[in-house]
Amino acid sequence: MFHVSKHWLAAMAWTIAMLVLAITHGPASAGSDHSNEKKMQPIEASGFTVTWAKSPAPAPGVNSAAVYLMLENGTEKDVQLVAVESDAFVMGHIHKTSMTDGLMSMAPVAQLTVPASKTVTLEPNGLHIMLMGPKHKFTAGDQFPLSLVLDNSHHIKAVVNVVKPGDVLLHGHADKMMN
Amino acid sequence: MLRSILFILLLGLSVGAKAQSVNGVILEEAVPVREFTLTTQSGSTFTKSQLKERWTLLFLGFTHCPDVCPFTLANLEAVRTELSQLVSPNKLPQVVFLAVDPDRDTELLQEYVKHFGISFTGITGQRAEIDKLVESIDGFYRLEKAGPDDEAYDVTHSAAVTVINPEGEITAKISPPFHPFNTANYLARHMRGLDVMN
Numbered sequence: 161m162f163h164v165s166k167h168w169l170a171a172m173a174w175t176i177a178m179l180v181l182a183i184t185h186g187p188a189s190a191g192s193d194h195s196n197e198k199k200m201q202p203i204e205a206s207g208f209t210v211t212w213a214k215s216p217a218p219a220p221g222v223n224s225a226a227v228y229l230m231l232e233n234g235t236e237k238d239v240q241l242v243a244v245e246s247d248a249f250v251m252g253h254i255h256k257t258s259m260t261d262g263l264m265s266m267a268p269v270a271q272l273t274v275p276a277s278k279t280v281t282l283e284p285n286g287l288h289i290m291l292m293g294p295k296h297k298f299t300a301g302d303q304f305p306l307s308l309v310l311d312n313s314h315h316i317k318a319v320v321n322v323v324k325p326g327d328v329l330l331h332g333h334a335d336k337m338m339n
Numbered sequence: 340m341l342r343s344i345l346f347i348l349l350l351g352l353s354v355g356a357k358a359q360s361v362n363g364v365i366l367e368e369a370v371p372v373r374e375f376t377l378t379t380q381s382g383s384t385f386t387k388s389q390l391k392e393r394w395t396l397l398f399l400g401f402t403h404c405p406d407v408c409p410f411t412l413a414n415l416e417a418v419r420t421e422l423s424q425l426v427s428p429n430k431l432p433q434v435v436f437l438a439v440d441p442d443r444d445t446e447l448l449q450e451y452v453k454h455f456g457i458s459f460t461g462i463t464g465q466r467a468e469i470d471k472l473v474e475s476i477d478g479f480y481r482l483e484k485a486g487p488d489d490e491a492y493d494v495t496h497s498a499a500v501t502v503i504n505p506e507g508e509i510t511a512k513i514s515p516p517f518h519p520f521n522t523a524n525y526l527a528r529h530m531r532g533l534d535v536m537n
């Protein structure tokens with residue numbers, strides 16, 4: 161018996177769409193105006209520290225993943241985070257979840273200011289990096305690379321730990337509590 | 340390891356408990372949930388009778404929700420864990436996740452619930468039946484589809500968790516953040532009828 165599920169077809173169509181996107185737009189990126197620089201080896205930004213980078217393993221059939229992290233700007237200059245890239249995903253964006261009149265919605269953030277000597281926290285129900293189109297399946301315990309692109313096109317490299325869906329909870333709250 | 344983190348967390352919470360109140364609203368009069376017919380992740384029928392004889396924490400979301408829904412589910416599981424220290428097992432509320440995006444949710448729901456490995460029931464079904472329950476709990480959702488081919492759309496939806504009593508009546512609403520310890524205490528008082536009116 162041969163059975164093609166609706167879901168399979170949708171997944172196929174989606175994969176093709178993402179491939180087209182990947183071919184026309186190069187590796188995963190959000191924002192624009194830096195496609196030329198990408199052909200060159202990116203310059204690694206110094207003075208930045210990424211901690212707590214984790215991504216809850218997406219449920220089967222879900223093609224997006226949220227990444228949470230803390231980014232410390234140890235320099236004396238404010239910087240703008242303008243894009244995110246990962247070799248493990250087709251594209252990425254910075255997103256903000258907000259609640260207005262009791263409604264939760266998600267919107268892209270074009271650029272995120274990381275003030276001098278400050279730490280920006282991306283955590284549930286606030287800011288997150290949303291990666292779309294995983295190139296393979298991720299489960300808790302896996303890792304993947306992430307690049308945070310600054311407005312001067314320098315990159316901050318990070319390694320993201322894939323965790324179980326509930327595992328962001330304790331840390332996120334503990335961090336908040338300890339402040 | 341988890342235990343010690345939890346302990347530190349609790350310590351932190353008890354120190355900062357005052358500042359971390361719960362955004363809850365207790366209804367002056369309980370509102371009965373209207374009849375509806377939906378299906379659980381395992382394919383069984385879920386109607387108003389499944390809301391009876393136990394307390395329920397109901398919230399709406401969708402399986403492709405990357406941020407809010409997994410976080411709320413994890414929080415409600417933590418609330419249940421806290422609550423198990425405070426109330427008898429038969430008073431422990433069931434968590435129900437109403438998936439409002441059936442085009443994508445129906446197929447994924449079973450795997451979705453399994454993926455979390457925690458105790459909750461996922462329900463979805465026909466749009467009209469979903470809407471009955473959404474209306475009943477005074478909830479709202481909107482599919483943010485850019486066009487017919489948009490497969491990666493977001494869904495704007497109510498943030499609140501609806502508290503339903505064993506008679507199938509809505510008695511309270513809780514809004515984020517759902518701090519496990521405080522929410523559990525709030526609910527324990529609520530279920531005992533010891534509400535602090537807000």
Ligand SMILES: [Cu+2]
Nearest residue numbers: 255266290405
């Ligand atoms: Cu997002």
